[in-house]
Amino acid sequence: MRSSEGELGAAVARAQQGDEAAFAVAYRIVQPGLLGYLRGLVGAEAEDVASDAWLEIARDLGRFRGDAAGFRGWTATIARHRALDHLRRQKVRPRASEVEQDLLDLPAAHSTDGQVLESLGTQYALELLSTLPRDQAEAVLLRVVVGLDGPAAARVLGKRPGAVRTAAHRGLKRLARRLGAEGVTDDGPRALGGSE
Amino acid sequence: MNDRRSLGGEDGCGMGEREGGDTRPEPAAPGSPGDRPDLGAALAAALRDGAVDPEAEERALAAFREVRAGGALDGARTRRQDDWRPADGRRRGRPLREVLIALAASVTLGGVAVAAIGSAVGARDDGDGRDGLRPSSSAPTATATATADDADPGLPGPSGPFASPGPSGPSGRSSAAQDLLAHCRAYDSVQRQGKALDSAAWQRLVRAAGGQDDVEAYCAAQSTGSEEKKENKEKKENKENKEKKENKEKKEKKEKADRKSDEADPGKPAKTPKTPGKDAKSTKEAKNTKAEKSKANKDSKDSKNNEKDDGG
Numbered sequence: 001m002r003s004s005e006g007e008l009g010a011a012v013a014r015a016q017q018g019d020e021a022a023f024a025v026a027y028r029i030v031q032p033g034l035l036g037y038l039r040g041l042v043g044a045e046a047e048d049v050a051s052d053a054w055l056e057i058a059r060d061l062g063r064f065r066g067d068a069a070g071f072r073g074w075t076a077t078i079a080r081h082r083a084l085d086h087l088r089r090q091k092v093r094p095r096a097s098e099v100e101q102d103l104l105d106l107p108a109a110h111s112t113d114g115q116v117l118e119s120l121g122t123q124y125a126l127e128l129l130s131t132l133p134r135d136q137a138e139a140v141l142l143r144v145v146v147g148l149d150g151p152a153a154a155r156v157l158g159k160r161p162g163a164v165r166t167a168a169h170r171g172l173k174r175l176a177r178r179l180g181a182e183g184v185t186d187d188g189p190r191a192l193g194g195s196e
Numbered sequence: 197m198n199d200r201r202s203l204g205g206e207d208g209c210g211m212g213e214r215e216g217g218d219t220r221p222e223p224a225a226p227g228s229p230g231d232r233p234d235l236g237a238a239l240a241a242a243l244r245d246g247a248v249d250p251e252a253e254e255r256a257l258a259a260f261r262e263v264r265a266g267g268a269l270d271g272a273r274t275r276r277q278d279d280w281r282p283a284d285g286r287r288r289g290r291p292l293r294e295v296l297i298a299l300a301a302s303v304t305l306g307g308v309a310v311a312a313i314g315s316a317v318g319a320r321d322d323g324d325g326r327d328g329l330r331p332s333s334s335a336p337t338a339t340a341t342a343t344a345d346d347a348d349p350g351l352p353g354p355s356g357p358f359a360s361p362g363p364s365g366p367s368g369r370s371s372a373a374q375d376l377l378a379h380c381r382a383y384d385s386v387q388r389q390g391k392a393l394d395s396a397a398w399q400r401l402v403r404a405a406g407g408q409d410d411v412e413a414y415c416a417a418q419s420t421g422s423e424e425k426k427e428n429k430e431k432k433e434n435k436e437n438k439e440k441k442e443n444k445e446k447k448e449k450k451e452k453a454d455r456k457s458d459e460a461d462p463g464k465p466a467k468t469p470k471t472p473g474k475d476a477k478s479t480k481e482a483k484n485t486k487a488e489k490s491k492a493n494k495d496s497k498d499s500k501n502n503e504k505d506d507g508g
Contacts (some may be wrong), residue, residue: 015260018269020261023257025259027248027256031253031256033244035244036240036244047252051252054256055255055256055259058259061260062269065279065280066279066280070280077277106246121242125239144240145244146303172235
């Protein structure tokens with residue numbers, strides 16, 4: 001992700017001059033993280049919301065000022081607004097309820113951290129995230145999936161950097177506990193408390 | 197959905213190598229800090245899902261072409277939410293705009309204020325004999341003030357309909373009286389603080405009362421009854437107080453004299469050890485003269501100062 005920063009910055013600059021190929025490059029670099037973030041927010045609707053977000057990104061590209069990291073933050077903000085609009089319209093919570101049943105069949109229940117992660121698919125990752133409070137889940141998504149730094153993630157969320165850092169830390173810690181727990185559907189802290 | 201893949205790649209292998217590969221403990225240290233970056237990478241890999249949908253990309257590119265054709269890429273103004281430059285770069289740009297906005301606002305409001313003042317001043321100017329320049333609508337006020345000016349030409353100040361000296365006099369007096377009462381109320385607390393009494397306001401109060409000892413009575417008189425009654429009371433009380441003062445001064449003089457005789461006594465140690473006899477004599481003389489002075493200036497006596505001198 002980091003190695004693409006210079007490429008992304010140059011691509012954004014050229015796209016702002018009207019270079020379509022450069023816009024395509026920026027799209028390919030940014031879209032995976034954006035889509036991952038949107039999956040965490042709206043689940044299966046992520047592709048549609050991402051499409052809406054890219055329409056807005058293309059429309060306002062001339063307004064944008066900043067480097068590659070700034071572009072990630074800017075696009076994440078737009079995507080987030082589209083996702084929140086979507087959720088408001090649908091009155092659906094970001095946690096996709098259809099995956100609840102899958103969770104029971106997961107091999108994770110009796111395996112180690114590494115084994116869990118090896119078999120961790122998108123749906124399971126989403127389900128894991130859905131166990132977190134909303135602010136922690138979003139902080140983890142922005143930091144880990146979109147790849148924003150602390151201040152940028154804080155700006156996307158409209159919060160203080162310290163609060164976002166704490167939320168991301170707690171979220172990851174909680175996810176680790178869940179993965180380490182004997183049953184993933186349990187309330188997490190039990191196994192960790194026993195092992196430490 | 198067949199999304200459950202994608203983690204078998206680099207992240208999963210890396211984790212296996214890190215843990216040693218062959219034997220894994222059952223629920224292996226889940227909370228150890230080393231696991232979290234891998235957990236984050238696993239999450240990212242699971243959610244980022246590398247493949248880009250070509251249709252989605254084509255929609256985005258079509259949108260880009262449309263915007264470019266509309267010319268919106270160039271002329272668009274950067275809003276605050278579009279500026280993701282590092283903080284110092286943003287700070288350099290923003291204040292200028294804010295300053296300009298503030299400047300425009302102040303000029304606008306200031307203009308309104310000046311316009312309002314100008315209209316009021318114009319109305320007042322009518323009274324200063326420039327009637328001919330003014331439209332006829334303002335003539336009545338102008339003539340009225342002109343006659344007023346004729347009536348008492350001795351008044352040099354503004355004599356328009358706005359400047360009526362009548363109400364200002366009593367209000368000024370009443371405010372002075374209120375000040376006085378306020379000073380009276382505060383007098384007790386100030387009295388204990390020593391130096392505060394040296395200030396002009398307190399000295400005025402003391403002077404008005406006719407002496408420090410009379411302030412309480414003076415204030416009591418001020419707070420009750422009408423002004424005339426107060427004046428009468430003041431006179432009476434001043435007399436009484438003067439008599440009291442005289443009595444007090446006499447007492448004090450006696451006491452001073454006693455003290456001086458004590459100091460002058462050669463049997464007791466004097467304050468200045470070098471030449472006790474001379475000092476005692478000189479202080480005695482000085483105090484005698486002071487006592488005479490205070491006798492002479494009964495009206496303006498300041499007993500506190502005398503006491504201070506005695507102490508030093």
